[in-house]
Amino acid sequence: MKLEVVILAAGQGKRMKSRLPKVLHVVGGMPLLEHVIRTAQGLEPRAIHVVVGHGSEQVQDALAHYDINWVVQERQAGTGHAVLQALPAIADDSIVLVLYGDVPLTRLSTLQNLVQQARTAPALLTAELQNPQGYGRILRDKIGALVGVVEDKDATPIQRDIREINTGLLAAPQRDFLAYLPQVGNDNQQGEYYLPDILGLAVANGKTVSSCAVESELEIFGVNDRVQLNHVEREYQHRQAEQLMREGVNIADPARLDIRGSLSCGEDVSIDINVVFEGKVTLGNDVSVGANCVLSDVSVADGSVIHPMSHLQQAVIGKDCSVGPYARLRSGTVLSEGARIGNFVETKKASIGPGSKVNHLSYIGDCDVGAEVNIGAGTITCNYDGVNKHKTDIGKGVFVGSNSTLVAPLQIEEQGFVAAGSTITGSVGKGELAVSRARQRNIEGWVRPGTRDTKD
Helix, strand or coil: CEEEEEEEECCCCHHHCCCCCHHHCEECCEEHHHHHHHHHHCCCCCEEEEEECCCHHHHHHHCCCCCCEEEECCCCCCHHHHHHHHHHHCCCCEEEEEEECCCCCCCHHHHHHHHHCCCCCCEEEEEECCCCCCCCEEEECCCCCEEEEECHHHCCHHHHCCCEEEEEEEEEEHHHHHHHHHHCCCCCCCCCCCCCHHHHHHHHCCCCCEEEECCCHHHHCCCCCHHHHHHHHHHHHHHHHHHHHHCCCEECCHHHEEEEEEEEECCCCEECCCEEEEEEEEECCCCEECCCCEEECCEECCCCEECCCCEEECCEECCCCEECCCCEECCCCEECCCCEEEECCEEEEEEECCCCEEEECCEEEEEEECCCCEECCCCEEECECCCCECCEEECCCCEECCCCEEECCEEECCCCEECCCCEECCCECCCCEECCCCCCCCCCCCCCCCCCCCCC
Protein backbone atom coordinates (compact mmCIF):
# COMPACT_ATOMS: atom_id res chain seq x y z
CA MET A 1 0.00 0.00 0.00
CA LYS A 2 1.20 3.51 -0.86
CA LEU A 3 1.45 6.24 1.78
CA GLU A 4 -0.27 9.61 1.58
CA VAL A 5 0.21 12.32 4.19
CA VAL A 6 -2.38 14.81 5.43
CA ILE A 7 -1.04 17.82 7.34
CA LEU A 8 -3.55 19.89 9.29
CA ALA A 9 -2.65 23.59 9.12
CA ALA A 10 -5.94 25.48 9.18
CA GLY A 11 -5.80 27.01 12.67
CA GLN A 12 -5.56 30.73 13.28
CA GLY A 13 -3.27 30.60 16.30
CA LYS A 14 -4.86 33.43 18.28
CA ARG A 15 -2.44 33.02 21.17
CA MET A 16 0.46 33.96 18.88
CA LYS A 17 -1.07 37.47 18.78
CA SER A 18 0.09 37.94 15.22
CA ARG A 19 -1.33 38.70 11.78
CA LEU A 20 0.83 35.88 10.44
CA PRO A 21 -0.81 32.42 10.29
CA LYS A 22 0.57 30.28 13.08
CA VAL A 23 2.15 27.67 10.80
CA LEU A 24 4.25 30.36 9.08
CA HIS A 25 6.04 31.38 12.27
CA VAL A 26 9.68 30.45 11.96
CA VAL A 27 11.89 27.90 13.71
CA GLY A 28 15.47 27.51 12.54
CA GLY A 29 14.91 29.83 9.60
CA MET A 30 11.93 27.87 8.25
CA PRO A 31 8.16 28.08 8.83
CA LEU A 32 6.77 25.51 11.25
CA LEU A 33 4.79 23.93 8.42
CA GLU A 34 7.89 23.59 6.25
CA HIS A 35 9.58 21.48 8.93
CA VAL A 36 6.60 19.12 8.89
CA ILE A 37 6.54 18.97 5.09
CA ARG A 38 10.23 18.12 4.95
CA THR A 39 9.83 15.33 7.50
CA ALA A 40 6.86 14.00 5.51
CA GLN A 41 8.96 14.04 2.34
CA GLY A 42 11.43 11.74 4.08
CA LEU A 43 8.70 9.08 4.12
CA GLU A 44 8.55 9.23 0.30
CA PRO A 45 4.75 9.43 0.16
CA ARG A 46 2.71 9.28 -2.99
CA ALA A 47 1.21 12.66 -2.14
CA ILE A 48 1.17 15.31 0.59
CA HIS A 49 -2.13 17.07 1.28
CA VAL A 50 -2.14 20.21 3.43
CA VAL A 51 -5.44 21.39 4.88
CA VAL A 52 -5.42 25.18 5.26
CA GLY A 53 -7.99 27.67 6.49
CA HIS A 54 -6.94 30.89 8.22
CA GLY A 55 -4.63 32.84 5.90
CA SER A 56 -4.79 30.04 3.33
CA GLU A 57 -3.50 32.16 0.43
CA GLN A 58 -0.60 33.44 2.51
CA VAL A 59 0.34 29.90 3.55
CA GLN A 60 0.16 28.59 -0.02
CA ASP A 61 2.24 31.47 -1.37
CA ALA A 62 4.95 30.96 1.27
CA LEU A 63 5.33 27.25 0.43
CA ALA A 64 4.47 27.30 -3.28
CA HIS A 65 7.83 25.70 -4.15
CA TYR A 66 6.69 22.38 -2.66
CA ASP A 67 4.62 19.80 -4.52
CA ILE A 68 1.53 19.99 -2.35
CA ASN A 69 -2.16 19.31 -2.84
CA TRP A 70 -3.74 22.23 -0.99
CA VAL A 71 -7.14 21.63 0.59
CA VAL A 72 -9.11 24.59 1.95
CA GLN A 73 -11.23 24.04 5.06
CA GLU A 74 -13.69 26.91 4.82
CA ARG A 75 -15.11 26.32 8.30
CA GLN A 76 -12.89 25.10 11.13
CA ALA A 77 -14.93 22.42 12.87
CA GLY A 78 -12.34 20.11 14.37
CA THR A 79 -9.61 17.73 13.29
CA GLY A 80 -12.03 15.07 12.04
CA HIS A 81 -13.77 17.61 9.84
CA ALA A 82 -10.40 18.83 8.51
CA VAL A 83 -9.24 15.35 7.47
CA LEU A 84 -12.64 14.71 5.88
CA GLN A 85 -11.98 17.59 3.47
CA ALA A 86 -8.83 15.86 2.17
CA LEU A 87 -10.24 12.33 1.73
CA PRO A 88 -11.68 12.80 -1.80
CA ALA A 89 -8.19 13.43 -3.20
CA ILE A 90 -6.67 10.31 -1.59
CA ALA A 91 -6.44 6.98 -3.41
CA ASP A 92 -8.51 4.15 -1.94
CA ASP A 93 -5.51 1.83 -1.63
CA SER A 94 -3.47 4.25 0.48
CA ILE A 95 -2.34 4.35 4.05
CA VAL A 96 -3.02 7.85 5.38
CA LEU A 97 -0.77 9.53 7.94
CA VAL A 98 -2.15 12.60 9.72
CA LEU A 99 0.33 15.22 10.94
CA TYR A 100 0.02 18.75 12.34
CA GLY A 101 1.56 21.88 10.87
CA ASP A 102 2.51 23.29 14.27
CA VAL A 103 4.34 20.18 15.53
CA PRO A 104 7.79 20.42 13.89
CA LEU A 105 10.07 18.15 15.95
CA THR A 106 8.66 14.68 15.27
CA ARG A 107 11.45 12.34 14.19
CA LEU A 108 11.29 10.53 10.88
CA SER A 109 11.96 7.16 12.57
CA THR A 110 8.95 7.67 14.86
CA LEU A 111 6.66 8.24 11.90
CA GLN A 112 8.09 5.27 10.01
CA ASN A 113 7.24 3.05 12.98
CA LEU A 114 3.72 4.48 13.20
CA VAL A 115 3.03 3.91 9.50
CA GLN A 116 4.36 0.35 9.70
CA GLN A 117 1.76 -0.47 12.37
CA ALA A 118 -1.14 0.96 10.33
CA ARG A 119 -1.22 -1.45 7.40
CA THR A 120 -4.45 -3.18 8.41
CA ALA A 121 -6.01 -0.96 11.10
CA PRO A 122 -5.57 2.46 12.71
CA ALA A 123 -2.43 3.15 14.73
CA LEU A 124 -1.96 6.02 17.16
CA LEU A 125 1.13 7.80 18.48
CA THR A 126 0.97 8.21 22.26
CA ALA A 127 3.13 9.71 24.99
CA GLU A 128 3.45 9.48 28.77
CA LEU A 129 3.44 12.93 30.38
CA GLN A 130 4.01 14.00 33.98
CA ASN A 131 1.40 16.70 33.43
CA PRO A 132 -1.16 15.55 30.83
CA GLN A 133 -3.52 18.49 31.37
CA GLY A 134 -5.08 19.67 28.12
CA TYR A 135 -4.44 16.46 26.20
CA GLY A 136 -6.88 13.71 25.31
CA ARG A 137 -6.38 10.58 27.43
CA ILE A 138 -5.88 7.06 26.10
CA LEU A 139 -8.54 4.61 27.22
CA ARG A 140 -7.54 0.96 27.50
CA ASP A 141 -9.40 -2.18 28.57
CA LYS A 142 -8.38 -4.59 31.33
CA ILE A 143 -5.82 -6.35 29.12
CA GLY A 144 -4.28 -3.08 27.93
CA ALA A 145 -5.85 -2.89 24.49
CA LEU A 146 -6.59 0.62 23.24
CA VAL A 147 -10.34 1.21 23.07
CA GLY A 148 -10.60 4.96 22.55
CA VAL A 149 -9.61 8.53 23.40
CA VAL A 150 -11.42 11.02 25.61
CA GLU A 151 -10.66 14.72 25.30
CA ASP A 152 -9.54 16.56 28.42
CA LYS A 153 -12.63 18.75 28.59
CA ASP A 154 -14.90 15.73 28.26
CA ALA A 155 -12.98 13.45 30.66
CA THR A 156 -14.14 12.38 34.11
CA PRO A 157 -11.91 13.11 37.14
CA ILE A 158 -10.70 9.48 37.09
CA GLN A 159 -9.89 9.68 33.37
CA ARG A 160 -7.94 12.89 33.93
CA ASP A 161 -5.56 10.95 36.18
CA ILE A 162 -4.43 8.94 33.15
CA ARG A 163 -0.94 10.05 32.06
CA GLU A 164 -0.90 8.38 28.63
CA ILE A 165 -2.07 10.96 26.14
CA ASN A 166 -3.19 11.17 22.54
CA THR A 167 -0.62 13.07 20.47
CA GLY A 168 -3.09 13.52 17.60
CA LEU A 169 -0.71 11.86 15.15
CA LEU A 170 -2.25 8.73 13.70
CA ALA A 171 -2.24 6.57 10.59
CA ALA A 172 -4.81 4.23 9.10
CA PRO A 173 -5.81 2.67 5.79
CA GLN A 174 -7.86 5.05 3.67
CA ARG A 175 -10.77 2.62 3.75
CA ASP A 176 -10.97 3.03 7.55
CA PHE A 177 -11.09 6.81 7.26
CA LEU A 178 -13.84 6.51 4.64
CA ALA A 179 -15.79 4.10 6.85
CA TYR A 180 -15.52 5.83 10.23
CA LEU A 181 -15.01 9.57 9.72
CA PRO A 182 -18.54 10.18 8.40
CA GLN A 183 -19.84 8.55 11.60
CA VAL A 184 -18.01 10.95 13.93
CA GLY A 185 -20.32 13.34 15.73
CA ASN A 186 -19.77 16.64 17.52
CA ASP A 187 -21.64 16.03 20.77
CA ASN A 188 -18.88 17.33 23.02
CA GLN A 189 -17.83 20.44 24.94
CA GLN A 190 -16.18 22.00 21.88
CA GLY A 191 -18.92 21.11 19.41
CA GLU A 192 -16.21 19.78 17.09
CA TYR A 193 -15.62 16.61 15.11
CA TYR A 194 -12.65 14.89 16.76
CA LEU A 195 -10.41 12.75 14.58
CA PRO A 196 -9.47 10.29 17.39
CA ASP A 197 -13.13 9.27 17.65
CA ILE A 198 -12.52 6.96 14.68
CA LEU A 199 -10.44 4.77 16.99
CA GLY A 200 -13.43 3.86 19.20
CA LEU A 201 -15.52 3.24 16.10
CA ALA A 202 -12.84 0.93 14.71
CA VAL A 203 -12.66 -1.01 17.99
CA ALA A 204 -16.46 -1.33 18.05
CA ASN A 205 -16.21 -2.78 14.56
CA GLY A 206 -13.83 -5.50 15.75
CA LYS A 207 -10.55 -3.91 14.73
CA THR A 208 -7.44 -3.91 16.91
CA VAL A 209 -6.05 -0.40 17.20
CA SER A 210 -2.31 -0.37 17.84
CA SER A 211 -0.17 2.36 19.36
CA CYS A 212 3.47 3.36 19.64
CA ALA A 213 5.10 5.81 22.01
CA VAL A 214 7.48 8.68 21.30
CA GLU A 215 11.04 8.70 22.68
CA SER A 216 10.68 12.28 23.91
CA GLU A 217 7.63 14.42 24.50
CA LEU A 218 9.36 17.17 22.50
CA GLU A 219 8.51 15.14 19.39
CA ILE A 220 4.84 15.93 19.88
CA PHE A 221 5.26 19.44 21.27
CA GLY A 222 2.91 21.82 19.48
CA VAL A 223 3.34 25.58 19.20
CA ASN A 224 0.49 27.77 20.41
CA ASP A 225 2.23 30.92 21.65
CA ARG A 226 5.54 32.77 21.51
CA VAL A 227 6.90 31.04 24.61
CA GLN A 228 6.33 27.61 23.08
CA LEU A 229 7.80 28.83 19.79
CA ASN A 230 10.99 29.79 21.59
CA HIS A 231 11.06 26.45 23.40
CA VAL A 232 10.87 24.61 20.09
CA GLU A 233 13.52 26.89 18.58
CA ARG A 234 16.02 26.11 21.33
CA GLU A 235 15.37 22.37 21.09
CA TYR A 236 15.79 22.49 17.32
CA GLN A 237 19.09 24.36 17.66
CA HIS A 238 20.28 21.89 20.29
CA ARG A 239 19.58 18.99 17.93
CA GLN A 240 21.46 20.70 15.10
CA ALA A 241 24.49 21.43 17.26
CA GLU A 242 24.52 17.95 18.73
CA GLN A 243 24.49 16.36 15.28
CA LEU A 244 27.33 18.61 14.09
CA MET A 245 29.46 17.70 17.09
CA ARG A 246 28.86 14.01 16.42
CA GLU A 247 30.14 14.66 12.90
CA GLY A 248 33.37 16.15 14.28
CA VAL A 249 32.66 19.90 14.37
CA ASN A 250 34.17 21.78 17.31
CA ILE A 251 31.49 24.09 18.72
CA ALA A 252 32.57 26.40 21.53
CA ASP A 253 29.12 26.52 23.10
CA PRO A 254 26.15 24.65 21.54
CA ALA A 255 23.73 26.92 23.40
CA ARG A 256 25.12 29.93 21.54
CA LEU A 257 24.81 28.71 17.97
CA ASP A 258 21.91 29.39 15.59
CA ILE A 259 21.38 27.55 12.31
CA ARG A 260 18.57 29.14 10.30
CA GLY A 261 18.79 26.99 7.22
CA SER A 262 21.30 24.25 6.39
CA LEU A 263 24.95 23.95 7.43
CA SER A 264 27.37 21.46 5.90
CA CYS A 265 30.84 21.09 7.42
CA GLY A 266 34.05 19.32 6.48
CA GLU A 267 36.55 17.92 8.95
CA ASP A 268 38.11 19.87 11.82
CA VAL A 269 35.79 22.86 11.55
CA SER A 270 35.74 25.22 14.53
CA ILE A 271 32.81 27.50 15.39
CA ASP A 272 33.05 30.06 18.19
CA ILE A 273 30.19 31.53 20.23
CA ASN A 274 27.19 33.52 18.96
CA VAL A 275 27.57 32.54 15.31
CA VAL A 276 24.47 32.63 13.08
CA PHE A 277 24.19 30.60 9.88
CA GLU A 278 21.37 31.52 7.49
CA GLY A 279 20.24 29.90 4.26
CA LYS A 280 22.65 27.36 2.76
CA VAL A 281 26.15 27.50 4.22
CA THR A 282 29.06 25.17 3.40
CA LEU A 283 32.29 25.11 5.39
CA GLY A 284 35.29 23.14 4.10
CA ASN A 285 37.98 21.31 6.06
CA ASP A 286 39.87 23.25 8.74
CA VAL A 287 37.62 26.31 8.50
CA SER A 288 37.43 28.53 11.58
CA VAL A 289 34.55 30.92 12.25
CA GLY A 290 35.11 33.48 15.01
CA ALA A 291 32.69 34.81 17.58
CA ASN A 292 29.64 36.89 16.68
CA CYS A 293 29.75 36.23 12.91
CA VAL A 294 26.76 35.97 10.57
CA LEU A 295 27.08 33.83 7.42
CA SER A 296 24.17 33.86 4.97
CA ASP A 297 24.23 31.65 1.85
CA VAL A 298 28.01 31.40 1.94
CA SER A 299 30.58 28.85 0.80
CA VAL A 300 33.93 28.79 2.61
CA ALA A 301 36.71 26.57 1.23
CA ASP A 302 39.37 24.62 3.13
CA GLY A 303 41.65 26.40 5.58
CA SER A 304 39.95 29.79 5.55
CA VAL A 305 39.45 31.85 8.69
CA ILE A 306 36.46 34.12 9.34
CA HIS A 307 37.52 36.40 12.17
CA PRO A 308 35.08 37.72 14.80
CA MET A 309 32.30 40.22 14.12
CA SER A 310 32.19 39.60 10.36
CA HIS A 311 29.04 39.47 8.21
CA LEU A 312 29.11 37.48 4.99
CA GLN A 313 26.14 37.32 2.61
CA GLN A 314 25.92 35.39 -0.68
CA ALA A 315 29.70 35.21 -0.92
CA VAL A 316 32.18 32.56 -2.05
CA ILE A 317 35.39 32.27 -0.03
CA GLY A 318 38.29 30.35 -1.57
CA LYS A 319 40.97 28.26 0.13
CA ASP A 320 43.22 29.72 2.83
CA CYS A 321 41.55 33.12 2.87
CA SER A 322 41.30 35.48 5.83
CA VAL A 323 38.24 37.65 6.47
CA GLY A 324 37.80 40.25 9.18
CA PRO A 325 37.51 41.03 11.98
CA TYR A 326 34.62 43.45 11.45
CA ALA A 327 34.35 42.79 7.71
CA ARG A 328 31.20 42.88 5.63
CA LEU A 329 31.13 40.83 2.42
CA ARG A 330 27.94 41.45 0.48
CA SER A 331 26.34 39.50 -2.35
CA GLY A 332 28.51 38.68 -5.33
CA THR A 333 31.80 38.74 -3.44
CA VAL A 334 34.26 36.02 -4.53
CA LEU A 335 37.63 35.58 -2.84
CA SER A 336 40.27 33.49 -4.61
CA GLU A 337 42.84 31.38 -2.78
CA GLY A 338 44.86 33.25 -0.19
CA ALA A 339 42.97 36.54 -0.46
CA ARG A 340 42.71 38.73 2.63
CA ILE A 341 39.89 41.06 3.67
CA GLY A 342 40.67 42.99 6.82
CA ASN A 343 38.88 45.02 9.46
CA PHE A 344 36.13 47.45 8.52
CA VAL A 345 36.21 46.48 4.84
CA GLU A 346 33.02 46.21 2.80
CA THR A 347 32.79 44.44 -0.56
CA LYS A 348 29.94 43.99 -3.03
CA LYS A 349 30.02 42.22 -6.41
CA ALA A 350 33.77 42.08 -6.03
CA SER A 351 36.12 39.40 -7.28
CA ILE A 352 39.36 39.42 -5.32
CA GLY A 353 42.23 37.54 -6.97
CA PRO A 354 44.68 35.04 -5.43
CA GLY A 355 46.87 36.52 -2.73
CA SER A 356 45.33 39.98 -2.97
CA LYS A 357 44.75 42.12 0.12
CA VAL A 358 42.18 44.71 1.14
CA ASN A 359 43.22 45.09 4.73
CA HIS A 360 41.68 48.22 6.25
CA LEU A 361 38.73 50.59 6.13
CA SER A 362 37.88 50.25 2.43
CA TYR A 363 34.86 49.81 0.16
CA ILE A 364 35.31 47.69 -2.97
CA GLY A 365 32.19 47.34 -5.09
CA ASP A 366 31.52 46.23 -8.70
CA CYS A 367 35.18 45.44 -9.04
CA ASP A 368 37.46 42.75 -10.46
CA VAL A 369 40.80 42.60 -8.64
CA GLY A 370 43.63 40.52 -10.10
CA ALA A 371 46.26 38.43 -8.28
CA GLU A 372 48.71 39.84 -5.70
CA VAL A 373 47.06 43.26 -5.52
CA ASN A 374 47.46 45.49 -2.47
CA ILE A 375 44.66 47.97 -1.77
CA GLY A 376 45.57 50.46 0.93
CA ALA A 377 43.53 51.69 3.86
CA GLY A 378 40.67 54.07 3.16
CA THR A 379 40.35 53.19 -0.54
CA ILE A 380 36.92 53.27 -2.15
CA THR A 381 35.59 52.43 -5.58
CA CYS A 382 33.05 55.05 -6.66
CA ASN A 383 30.82 52.64 -8.55
CA TYR A 384 27.53 54.59 -8.58
CA ASP A 385 26.97 57.85 -10.47
CA GLY A 386 23.47 58.42 -9.11
CA VAL A 387 21.81 56.54 -11.96
CA ASN A 388 23.94 53.55 -12.98
CA LYS A 389 26.53 51.24 -11.47
CA HIS A 390 29.97 51.08 -13.14
CA LYS A 391 32.82 48.61 -12.94
CA THR A 392 36.45 48.91 -11.90
CA ASP A 393 39.09 46.50 -13.27
CA ILE A 394 42.34 46.22 -11.34
CA GLY A 395 45.08 44.10 -12.91
CA LYS A 396 47.65 41.73 -11.44
CA GLY A 397 50.22 43.18 -9.07
CA VAL A 398 48.62 46.63 -8.78
CA PHE A 399 49.39 48.73 -5.70
CA VAL A 400 46.74 51.21 -4.57
CA GLY A 401 47.96 53.64 -1.92
CA SER A 402 45.92 54.59 1.12
CA ASN A 403 43.03 57.04 0.96
CA SER A 404 42.57 56.64 -2.77
CA THR A 405 39.33 57.20 -4.67
CA LEU A 406 38.80 55.10 -7.79
CA VAL A 407 36.02 56.60 -9.93
CA ALA A 408 34.39 53.98 -12.18
CA PRO A 409 34.28 53.07 -14.98
CA LEU A 410 37.99 52.57 -14.58
CA GLN A 411 40.82 50.22 -15.56
CA ILE A 412 44.16 49.96 -13.81
CA GLU A 413 46.40 47.62 -15.77
CA GLU A 414 48.80 45.13 -14.17
CA GLN A 415 51.69 46.47 -12.10
CA GLY A 416 50.06 49.90 -12.06
CA PHE A 417 50.68 52.08 -9.00
CA VAL A 418 48.26 54.59 -7.49
CA ALA A 419 49.84 57.10 -5.15
CA ALA A 420 48.24 57.57 -1.74
CA GLY A 421 45.54 60.21 -1.53
CA SER A 422 44.79 60.20 -5.26
CA THR A 423 41.44 60.51 -7.00
CA ILE A 424 41.70 58.42 -10.15
CA THR A 425 39.23 59.14 -12.94
CA GLY A 426 41.12 57.83 -15.97
CA SER A 427 42.78 54.58 -16.98
CA VAL A 428 46.21 53.68 -15.64
CA GLY A 429 48.47 51.79 -18.01
CA LYS A 430 50.72 48.82 -17.30
CA GLY A 431 53.42 49.75 -14.80
CA GLU A 432 52.39 53.43 -14.70
CA LEU A 433 52.28 55.60 -11.58
CA ALA A 434 49.07 57.60 -11.20
CA VAL A 435 49.10 60.68 -8.98
CA SER A 436 46.11 62.96 -8.67
CA ARG A 437 46.24 65.25 -5.67
CA ALA A 438 46.86 68.93 -4.81
CA ARG A 439 50.47 70.06 -4.43
CA GLN A 440 51.50 70.49 -0.79
CA ARG A 441 52.18 74.03 0.50
CA ASN A 442 53.92 74.84 3.80
CA ILE A 443 53.11 78.34 5.15
CA GLU A 444 55.79 79.94 7.26
CA GLY A 445 54.83 82.07 10.23
CA TRP A 446 51.41 80.49 10.59
CA VAL A 447 49.91 80.86 14.05
CA ARG A 448 47.61 78.19 15.43
CA PRO A 449 44.09 79.56 16.12
CA GLY A 450 43.57 80.44 19.76
CA THR A 451 47.24 81.17 20.40
CA ARG A 452 47.41 84.84 19.14
CA ASP A 453 48.00 87.63 21.64
CA THR A 454 44.56 89.23 22.11
CA LYS A 455 45.67 92.06 24.43
CA ASP A 456 45.11 95.69 23.29
